[in-house]
Every structure is written in structure tokens, then in C-alpha cells.
Amino acid sequence: MDKWQNNRAWFMVLPVFVVVAISAIIPLMTVVNYSVQDIFGPGQSVFVGTEWFKEVLTDRRLHEALWRQFLFSGLVLLIEIPLGVMIGLAMPKKGWTASLTLVLLALPLLIPWNVIGTIWIIFTRPDIGLFGATINTLGIRFDHTASPLDAWVTVMLMEVWHWTPLVALLAYAGLRAIPEAYFQAARIDGASAWAVFRYIQLPKMRGVLTIAVLLRFMDSFLIYAEPFVLTGGGPGNSTTFLSIHLVKIAVGQFDLGPAAAFSIIYFLIVLLFSWLFYQALLRVGTGEKR
Amino acid sequence: MAEIHLDGVAHSYLPNPTDERDWALKPMDHVWRDGDAYALLGPSGCGKTTLLNVISGLISPSHGRVRFNGHDVTTTRTEHRNIAQVFQFPVIYDTMTVYDNLAFPLRNRGIDEATVKVRVHEVAEMLDLVVHLGKRAIGLPADAKQKISLGRGLVRSDVAAILFDEPLTVIDPHLKWQLRRKLKEIHERYRLTLIYVTHDQNEALTFADRVVVMYEGAVLQVGTPQELFETPSHRFVGYFIGSPGMNFLPCRLTASGAEVAGQAIPLGGTVLAQAAGASVLEIGVRPESIRLADGGAGLTVQVRDVEDLGARKIVTCRLGDHELKVKVSAGQAVPAERATIQFNPHLTWLYADGRLVR
Secondary structure, X not given: OOHHHHHHHHHHHXXXXXXXXXXXXXXXXXHHHHHOEEEEEOOEEEEOOOHHHHHHHOOHXXXXXXXXXXXXXXXXXXXXXXXXXXXXXXXOOOOHHHHHHHHHHHHHHHOOHHHHHHHHHHHHOOOOOHHHHHHHHOOOOOOOOOOHHHHHHHHHHHHHHHHHHHHHHHHHHHXXXXXXXXXXXXXXXXXXXXXXXXXXXXXXXXXXXXXHHHHHHHHHHXXXXXXXXXXXXXXXXXXXXXXXXXXXXXXXOOOHHHHXXXXXXXXXXXXXXXXXXXXXXXXXOOOOOO | OOOEEEEEEEEEOOOOOOOHHHEEXXXXXXXXXXXXXXXXXXXXXXXXXXXXXXXXXXXXXXXXXXXXXXXXXXXXXXXXXXXXXXXXXXXXXXXXXXXXXHHHHHHHOOOXXXXXXXXXHHHHHHOOOHHHOOOEHHHOOHHHHHHHHHHHHHOOOOOOEEEEEOOOOXXXXXXHHHHHHHHHHHHHHHOOEEEEEEOOHHHHHHHOOEEEEEEXXXXXXXXXXXXXXXXXXXXXXXXXXXXXXXXXXXXXXXXOXXXXXXXEEEOOHHHHHXXXXXXXXXXXXXXXXXXXXXXXXXXXXXXXXXXXXXXXEEEEEEEXXXXXXXXXXXXXXXXXXXXXXXXXHHHEEEEEOOEEEO
């Protein structure tokens, strides 16, 4: 009796299927298609099964890029999340200073990513850059085109400058949403500033911080434009992150098969870690254990 | 435990109040006697919560002094005032167990764990929270959470007063009276000073020894529930307390009393002398203090409407140009059109410019 109605419901969800198919499934299947074939030219391809996957998984350069990527994303989370929370806590709550802070914080987020790379190239140049020249004048040798450590410091500085404001804004939004009664009750209970943070502010920020961790992990794990413009992956391969490596294989060497296989593995890693973070943050502090 | 004095306390949220309406609290002197249960009653926005926060120190008043047992605490911070406050919505620490929630105020004050344990168990027993002690507070129902909020106040043995800011708003109706009884029980056992903010007159009248009625930032009347009901000192109190509120009928003064719609109501000489010169004169009488009859002596009224409330009937009548309500028992027959009413002379009052004249 309900069958006819149920079938009509499919039409209602059809637009979603179409959008998801065009935006995600069809491109993804193209990649899957490439990953199992060896393509010599238009119309000339051979099915090779899992060969590309095997090749990619044993590729030393890819392993290096992967560990580099984990180190980078790990540092990003370790620095940006606490720093963002601290900024969020310190931000003025009302008045014109609050609006001004919000605008200033939002500025790095509004700049196109390749422009950010360019800004930092100039900013850190040892000869004319405000930062680079100043620090060299102070007697500290600093050149991100020559020293891998300096390159990493520069990329980290750029990343922290670019994305900590996002974490700060999320933390700020989370903090502003806490009802005043919590702080009043804490005063009545004689709680210290640390106790207020530990037992009220931090637990109440869990939702926004989950989003912040996920966004910063995914974005930093996929980072491309800024370091590509800034260091081009060098010196050597010292700042060649996963996506820079991927583009080198796919566009530079035109190895579509391995690049496609690698893309799928890349996608699965991001998915896996995002899920793990999400599950962990969902449980932390609620007393549920697995 | 403490006697709390407010000396000339006034508060405005604006930096430079100019207009009278800029004041959330108008200057007041008031004493909260040690060990009494007070209800602070008034409509939303009348300054109840501001007054409560001035006592607890969450707000420092623009003017005046607050004294606990004679000590000036106006500038003392909330955490050093030994006040407990329960808010409208339950405030619990989500990540802690019920035990840790209750222990929190004591641990913050550096009290040793052995004492903490004794106190927490004592309070948990009193509030029926023992079964929940090991659980996370976040998963409990609203009434249990509100009990935890209350428990965090009671766990300190030396609190000067416990302030409640409409604590039963989020509690289911059938649990409200249970919690309210619990509060009464605790009050009777410990004789703490309790100040209970509410806009619900039933809550105020059943809970408190003394009710403080506020309106537009000022205290209008302080008294027992009976005093507020029988002799409201202000038009607003008469109207706000009682259901339906007091009837007010514009009147004219004569040599021997007042005249309403051409019918005379005798009043004493001192009352008349005090009321002379007022611009608005009204007779106030409660619906419960009017006797309705089918004919006989009294004022003649038109019956307009009868509401049957089960145990009582509320009769709406017209007297001249004015409407008034009369409460009669359910069994009494109400005439369809014309009836006579008689005011109880002991509970009929004259109000001059909104204030009671006696």
C-alpha cells in the first residue's frame, strides 16, 4: 500500500545523488580507473591490476614524503590548537576592540593561498625581506632556500600565521556560547581561573575544537599551494609534502597510473585519520571508554 | 548564616544614569533576617535578579552598602562572601562525576579530602543523590542536576545565605512540588537564610515565611503571604497577587466615605484626611471579599460572565462603567442578569495614587 509513495520518495533524493555523483563519485571512479591501467596514449591502455599500488607502496620517496607529512600535520595540530585557544581566551568580548580583533584575525584567511606563499617568500628573503633581512642582521644565519631547517621553520611560521586565526575564531565562538551562569557559579564555588578553564571552558569548547582539529588535520595533510610557491619542495626534498610529491609524479613525469593509485591511498589515509580523531574527540571527557 | 543589610543600595547598568528608568534597582534599605525564608516576587524585568546578584556580589551596586552580620562586604568578591546561589538553568560541571561536582566548592577552598567525603555524603543523602554519586553529572535529568547545583551550595557548612534564581523553571511540574518541599525541609533543618526569586505567586506564597514584592526596581511591600493578600500596600501588589487580582474601582470622596458609581462606601475619618489631595482615588477589594446575592441590600450589578473553575466560580459583573470580578463557591447559584454585591468592610481599602491609605 505504501509502495507507490516510497518509490516517489526516490525522486526527492535524486538531486542529492546527482550532485554527489558529479562532485565526488564520478571523479573518484576515474581515478580508480587510472589506478588499475597502464595508459600509453589516447585509446591505448592495458589492465595491470594492483601493480601500481605495489609500486607506490614500496616507493622510498613516497615513504619519506608520508613521514614528512605526518610530522608537519602533527606540528600544525600541536601548535595551532593550543595557540588558537589561547588567542580565543584572550580576545576582547565586546566593544569596538572585539570587532577589530575579529577583522584582524580574519585577514590571513581572506588571502589566496598562492599569494600567501609569495608574501612569505618576500617576507623571509635574506637580502630584502623584513623578517629574513632583520634576523640575518642580528647575526642569525637564515636562508630557507639553502637550509632544510630554515625551510621548515619558514613553512611552519607561514602555516601558523595563516591558519591559527581559524582555530582562534572557532574557539572564540565556542567560548562566547557558554552561558554566563557557568562563570557566576564558578565564582560562587570559588574556582580558580585554571579550574574555570579546565572544567567549564574546555569541555564546552569540545564541539568546536573537534571541528578545528579535523579541519586543520585535513587541510594541513593536503597542503600544496603555499609550500609549493614558497620552497617548491626544497631544498632537496626537505619540504616535499605528499601532494607536492603527487603532482610531481602525475604532472611532472606524467605517470598517471601510480599517481592515481597514490591518490586513492592518500584519500584513504585522510579518511582514516579524520575518523580516528573524530571518534577520539567524541569520547574524550564523556567518560565513555572503548 | 547571616543577617543581610542593604543600606541605600541602588544599581544601574548604565555608566551615567539620568532618567529614573535607567535604574535597574532604585535606592532601597532592606534587612534579610537571619534564618528566614524569603521569596522575591515580581514580574520579569523588575530587578529581582539584579538584587540577588548584588547580594551574592556578582554585581557590585552603583550606590549603597551591603552588610553581612554588620560587616561591610560591598567590595568583597563573590568567592569570599560565602554565598550559595542556584541559577535558573542547572549549572553542572559536565566532565565531573556527581561526587566531584559536590566536592568542587570544598576542594577549591583547600579543605582536606576526609572532610570533603563526609560533607559530600551528608549532602547527597539529604538531596537523595547517593545513588548518583559515582555517575557523570551530564547524563542526569534536569531535577537531579538542579539538586546538584543546590548541593554545591549546601556542602559548605558556613554559607551566609542561599539564593535561588527561579530554580524550578526547567523542572517538570510533578517534580516541582517535591523539590520545593525538599527546600522547605532543608530550611527547617538548618535555618539558613533563603532568598528565592520567582515570578510565580503560588511558588512564592507556599515557600516563603516572608514575601518581598518588587516592581520596576523598587520593593513595594514585604510581608507574610497573608498580609500581602489581605492588605496589599500598593495597587500593583493587589493586582499581582491573587487570581484573579484585586478589583480597583475609581471613586470619589464624600464627607463620610467614598462613592463608586453613585453608591456610597463608608470610610474612616483618618483615611479620608490622608487621602485628601490625591489625584487618583480607587477602592480596592479582592474578588474573595465580595459577597454576591440575588437581591437584598448592597450595590446593584449586571452579571456579565460566569467562569466555572470547579471548586470556585468567578463572576464578572459590571458596576456602572466598571468591571469587577467576584469569587463565589461552586454550589452558589448566580443570578443570570441582576445581582447585588456587598464588600467586606474589613477588607475593602482606599488607594490614593496607587498607595494604600489606612
